[in-house]
Structures are given as C-alpha cells and as structure tokens.
Amino acid sequence: MARGDVRDRTMDDGGRGPGGAGERREEPVRRRLLAEATRLFAAKGFENTSVQEIVSAAGVTKGAMYHYFDSKDDLLHEVYARVLRLQTDRLDRFADAPGPVADRVRAAAADVIVTTIENLDDFKIFFRSMHQLAPETQRSVRAERRRYHERFRDLIGEGRRTGVFRDDVPADLVVDYFFGSVHHLGTWFRPDGALSAREIGDHFAGLLLASLRP
Amino acid sequence: MARGDVRDRTMDDGGRGPGGAGERREEPVRRRLLAEATRLFAAKGFENTSVQEIVSAAGVTKGAMYHYFDSKDDLLHEVYARVLRLQTDRLDRFADAPGPVADRVRAAAADVIVTTIENLDDFKIFFRSMHQLAPETQRSVRAERRRYHERFRDLIGEGRRTGVFRDDVPADLVVDYFFGSVHHLGTWFRPDGALSAREIGDHFAGLLLASLRP
Amino acid sequence: MARGDVRDRTMDDGGRGPGGAGERREEPVRRRLLAEATRLFAAKGFENTSVQEIVSAAGVTKGAMYHYFDSKDDLLHEVYARVLRLQTDRLDRFADAPGPVADRVRAAAADVIVTTIENLDDFKIFFRSMHQLAPETQRSVRAERRRYHERFRDLIGEGRRTGVFRDDVPADLVVDYFFGSVHHLGTWFRPDGALSAREIGDHFAGLLLASLRP
C-alpha cells in the first residue's frame, strides 16, 4: 500500500512556500493526477474516462499513476473521501454552533448548497458514480454518508422536540427530501445562470424552513 | 432499419382486446430483452452490464438483440422514451383537471412520486445514465425533459399569479428543488421500508405545498 | 441448385416485348439483384457490401435473394461469368475475321478496351475481387481467363511466325504487358475525361502495334 502516508495532504499545502524548512515535497504529480481525474470523471463519466487519458492530461505516464494510486477505482475513492470529509466537517461546524436550532438548520442547509456548487465536479462524480466502486468500498462510503445524514436528521429532530418544526413528517424523510435537491444541483446548475450559489442556497434553505413550520 | 414497425408496440397491444383475432404474441423477444435490460441497468449500471448478460437473461443470442435494437445505447434510449411518455401523460392529466391550482399541484406532485416508485428501475436508469447516451440523443431527451419541467413550472406560476403561492422564489427554482427529491428516490427508497409509495407521495407533496404558502 | 436454368438470361431478353407468347417470365427480381450487386461491389468492394444492402437496393428481402442465388459468392461469380463470356465472344469474333493479322490484333485490342470501359463496373469487380471467390470457383475462373489469354497470344504468335511482328519478346509476355493496361482502366478512367473509350482504344492498340514492329 503506497498511499496511506500521503493521502491526507491532497488538498492543501498549508500555505507553506517552497522555501520552507525541511518539509517533504507536496507530491505535485499526485495532486495533478487527482485534479485531472476529477475533471474528466465529471465531464465524461468514470467509465468513459481511460487511465491513459488521465495520465496524459496530467503529463505523466501510467507507471506514475500506479505508483501513487492502487487502481483507477482508487482515484474515484479519493474524490469521495475528499467530498465526505468536506461535508462532514462543515456540517459539524454549523450544527455545533450556538443559537436557535432553526437558524442552525437554515445555515447548514444553505451552506451545503453553496459548498456543493463550489465543488460541483466532485459532487457530480459522487452522486453519479457511487455504484462503480467495489462493493466493500461502496459500503464504507455509504456508511459514512449515512452518518452524515443522521447528523442532519438529529438537528431537525431537535427542532421537532422543541416545537420549532412540525412533527407530522418523519425527520428522515425530510432529510431525503432536502438532499435530493442537493444531489440534483449537478444536473441543472450552470455557473453563468441567473442566480449565484449563495442565492440558491438561501432560497433552498428558505423553502426547507417554510415546509417545516408547524 | 428493421425496427420502425415494431417499436411502438412495446407498451400496448394496439387496443385489441384479448380474444381478438390477431392473438399471436406481440414480439415477446423484444419485450423480454427490454425488461431484462432495464432490470440489469438498474441493478448494475449501464456500463457494467454487457450485451451478453442481457441476451443471456432474455434467453436469446446477440444477433436477436441487434435485430430489434440498433445498439446497446438504443436499449437505454427505449427505457427513456417509455419514462418520458409516462410522466408527460400523467402530468398532463393532472394539470388539466378541474379544481383549484393548489389541489392540482398537490395531486401532480404526489403522483409523480408514486409513479416514480412504481417504475423505480426505469427511473433509476433515467436519472443515473443520461450522460451515457449519444450526444444527439441526449439533447433530444433533455429537450423533452425540459418541456416536462416547464409544464410543471407553469402550473406553479399559475398559483403565484393568483396569489395562492408565494412569489419570492422563482418558479423554475422550485421545480428544480422538488424534482431533486424525485430523482433521489432511486437512491434511498426500499419497497420494504416503513412508508408506502402513497404515503411518501403525500408527505412530499405536503412539504412542497407548505413551502409555497405565501 | 436453383440457378442452372435461368442463368443465361441475365443480360438480354431478346427484344421480346412483355406481350410475347407463352415465354417464361424474365425474372426481373433476379436481374435487379444482379444489377444492384454489381453497382455496389464496384462502388464499395465486395467485402464492404452486405447482403442487406443489396436486397434493400433491389427492393426485396433476403429470402428472395437466397431463392435466386446460392450465396453472396454466387452473385460475384455471376458477374464474372458474364464478363468472361462477353470477352471471349468478342475476341473470337475479331480473331476469326478475315484480313491481315496485324489488323485483326489491332481491332481486337481496341475492342477489348472499349468493351471494358463500357462495362467498367463489371470489370472493376473482376480485376479486384477474384481472390474473394472460393478456391474451386477461382480455379475455374482462372482457367477460362487463361484460355482467353492464350487465344490472344496465339493471334500474336501468328504475326510473329509470318514476320509481321518482332519475335525477340515472348508472346506470353506481350499479352501480360498489354492486359495490364486493360485491367488498369478501372483505376483511372473517368467517363467525363478528355478522351472517349474509342479514342483510348485506338491509342492503346496503336501503342501495342508500334511496340510489336520488327
């Protein structure tokens, strides 16, 4: 397994300049491979993107890719890991913030929209290609996804218990209802559309909150 | 092109009642191929299903499949055509019914949920594999899909104009919001779950209507 | 063998009108199939022409073709048979005519050019696709072709013996030399070119005769 020790440094180099002290190199090849793979998977789908295309786009050869990643599947898995981490981190932040639960739900809901749009390539892949992963990997991704949804559901549950939200619709169902809209963004959102990510987030969060009024 | 004259008979038997003179089976091979393809595409994804698997499941050889369909893509396209026809027909029925607009929106919204669940295999494929179609086919499917959404949007627009619905959220956006939930059904719905299709439809329609209150 | 009794009537119906006495029908389907096959083989090559294309062009179905012909190869063979018969007949006529041998060679040589151009589709196929025939068929075609060449060679031999032609070049070689030019016509001749078939025939015959001067 050549990956365990480098995986976590994919997305940031901490702002350290190249002249920093004796830090290990930041693996620009690995990063480039992941970026090109993400772009191509989102544009053409996982199955329609060949390893050759990815390595050519990244300016390296196949051997280099297989040095950094176990397989093509592994590349896809990396995209998922990044997406899941990002969403979980942000939801935790909003859920654990102080303030009334309605405000926290609204903020979290708007944020997941904005975040999704800002990383639309990654999310497109996430929502479209999960069934391509190996069954085992799929299970682990699903489990983490479920934990994320449960966190959101519990937040809504808190609002129901405190009488802020209606309680005649199961909280689970509300989560499935709302996250459908999130998944769907990849299908219709265009950067040059009439509304900004922020505006869409506010509208969607507004619709959610309105539908939860007792 | 050996198909033009048989394609349209997939879903109906031309109105002839049972017992009519032209009793012989209506292309059972073609129907079986389409049924097995639908099942497999939904279960394993379009790209992970080989033509060999489809024809084996249908109990015929590849040549038979290529007698009825131009390509594997064509099989996928047939699923789409069926889905689009079904949805369009039903939406028209509900939109054109008499009664207050709020009732019509609620009924149409609930119905699309129920219909989607009742044909979940077809819809799973529809929502997950569109990007596999040939670009040209993709355009035509998208165009028809857009018309469908516009029909729904106009219904909501009618409610806005008559003051029944709020007008501070664009009707287009509401449609994208709600149909996200519809698309998402394929991801989480299980026939053995706690709620029936009808109940889910009612809940989702209820959430939509609540979020549209002025 | 469904063909033996109809084969010879492919090219002419003897000028008899359709109201002739009790003659058997002239098989328009068979004729149409052969005509379309010839056209398509010449245009796209034997291997690139499918049976489906041929029968579609002729406005019938596969079953009809297999009623009149044993196989796709058989269609090709028919083209050959027609060409061989035509060439042989005409060469015999010119060779057996009265007059000096030089005149007869010149006339036969010019005629084979004109005849080839007038039936260029058939000859293109002949010169290009012989190796597609079944080995046995190929042998018989080659044998007949050889007889044809020998007839021509003997004519030249006659001129050599009588001192009209040079005798320092083997007559066989002269035949191979000249018929190369005939075969080649299919490659470069265009009906809208500067020279007519007649003119080309005269020029080529002239070149041949000139090269044979003692």
Add this chain to the structure above:
Amino acid sequence: MARGDVRDRTMDDGGRGPGGAGERREEPVRRRLLAEATRLFAAKGFENTSVQEIVSAAGVTKGAMYHYFDSKDDLLHEVYARVLRLQTDRLDRFADAPGPVADRVRAAAADVIVTTIENLDDFKIFFRSMHQLAPETQRSVRAERRRYHERFRDLIGEGRRTGVFRDDVPADLVVDYFFGSVHHLGTWFRPDGALSAREIGDHFAGLLLASLRP
C-alpha cells in the same frame, strides 16, 4: 499516440553500423507485425486476414499490435507508405541522372519493374487494397501516387519536346498504359517462372520505348 517516434525506423536502423553502442534491437515486434501483415494481406487479401491471424503469426497478442498501430487500417497504410517512398526515391534517382532522355526513361521503366517484383507482396497489396483505406487516407495516397505519375509523365514529355518520342499520343495516356503492366505483375508473375525480374524489366522497357518511337 504511441507511434510517432518509432514509425520512421521501420526500414533502416538509423545508419548505425553493427557493433555500435546502441546495439539493442529496433522494435523487433513492430517489424515482425508489419512483415507478417504484409505477407498475409498479399496472400489472402486485407479483408480476409484477421488481426488475430497477424498477431499469432508474429507471436504476440492483440494488445501489442494496438500499441504500435492505431488500427488494422493503419497496418495497411504503413505498407503503402513504404511502397510510395521506395518508388518515389528510385524514380527521382533515375530521372535526375545524366544522359539522353530515352536512356533515362528506359532505365526508370526497367527499374520500376524490377523493384515491383522484388517487393511483390507490398505491391500486390498496394494495387489491390487501396479502396479499403479510409477515404481521407485514400485521398492522400492517391495524391502522392499522382505526383509519382506526373514525374514519369514529365520525363516522357521531355522526350516528346526534344523529338525523341512520338507526340501523337498524350503522355498521360502512355503513363496509364505502362503502369497498367506494372500493376498487373502481381497477378501473373511467379518467382519460378522462365524469366528473371531483370529480363522482364528489360522486355517491358523495350516494348515501351519501341511504342514511343516517332
């Protein structure tokens, strides 16, 4: 495209003498593939030769072939490129030599016969399979072929202008006449025949020159 950098080394080893430092074999697999393909195409025709046969004969797998060549068509194209290069180079050499034009035409004519016989497999393919190439490739091959013919025609034109050759037959037509004999060699020449390549070349060149006498 994995070929650009190796293609040109097919026929020579870069001028390095044996015993040089860079001793390792120059793409023996590629060379073997091309040699076997040439042999099989000439023997059985392009369309009747499967990729499997070629790679089996060369002792490798299909993947290896597709590493060196883009397609089966590409193999054919390589044969053409080699033939065209060879012919063009040799014609240039003879045309640009010093001496009377009649001598140069005779030498060039005899040489094209000898060269064709010495590479008969390649030329058989060339003259028989051109119509199998992709239309675009076909155009480029035809264009190069035309330039070659024009070079030869200009040589004859020179003889006409200087009164050495007759001028009552178009030079273009003479070229088509003579090269027909060249193309035809593949049909009848057998290595164990009575005449050597050299003898045939001399005879054919003699016939050509004789026919051009004023």
Add this chain to the structure above:
DNA sequence: AATGAATGAGGGTTCATTCAT
C-alpha cells in the same frame, strides 16, 4: 520515482445464412 511495452480478457457489433411460416 518513473517508464512504456506487453498482456489477456472482454466489449460491442456485423453479417451471411437458415428455416418455420
């Protein structure tokens, strides 16, 4: 750390031919 030639299994598709009707 990186190369790229080679593998080998499988993919979609074509097509001449047959045969029950």
Add this chain to the structure above:
DNA sequence: GATGAATGAACCCTCATTCAT
C-alpha cells in the same frame, strides 16, 4: 416465391494492469 426473425461465429478494438528496466 418470398418473408424476416433468429442464429452463431467471427471480427476489430479497448483497457486496466503488470513488470522488466
């Protein structure tokens, strides 16, 4: 005489992956 659904074998090609260098 003619149909056209169905066969079955072959075909060209793709691709993730490996491994000697």
